[in-house]
Amino acid sequence: MGVKNCPECGKLFMENPSGLCPACYKQEEIYEHKIGEYLREFGKSSVEEIHKATGVKEKVILRMLKSGRLFAEGQNLVNYPCDMCGAPIYEGRLCSKCGSDFTKQVKEVWKTDERSVDSQRGVRMYTKDK
Ligand SMILES: [Zn+2]
Ligand SMILES: [Zn+2]
Incomplete structure (x- = not known):
């Protein structure tokens, strides 16, 4: 465990498994809850749609997605554009x-x-x- 710069706010914090400082982690939990509610209501959605509906930054949504926090029953409900052609994808x-x-x-x-x-x-x- 060392000291790290928070990727969200840039403040120094003691490294932890979430990779965020405690303040940003708390904020992210609120975001996660918001997104969870949105997904329950609307089902499969794109990162852009979620961003527009919840106001959560796309970067943050993608980070949650990659850490598997937006999966429901082992299924990814959020799609994001393919790196090459922009088609909606659910993994990789x-x-x-x-x-x-x-x-x-x-x-x-x-x-x-x-x-x-x-x-x-x-x-x-x-x-x-x-
Ligand atoms: Zn922070
Ligand atoms: Zn493609």
Whole structure:
């Protein structure tokens, strides 16, 4: 445990599992509650819709999403745009179409570069290690 700068307000605080200072963490719990109520009422929604309805910053919604706090019964109710084409997605960074395009491209690169076998292994280990 060390001292960290809060990513929200920039204040120094003792590091904790939430990654936020106590004041911002409290605020985020209020946001989480708001978003939870919104999702119960409206069901599946996009980050943008939630932002407009609750006033919570998209950055904050995405952070909650990534830490699995907006999941209901193991299902993600909030979608956000694909990194490449902007299509709504519920997990990862790319939609299934861009994801498969990306995998194809990566495979092409691996085919032409024997040394990349090691980096492939590295990527797998990295993605598993959550
Ligand atoms: Zn803070
Ligand atoms: Zn896409």
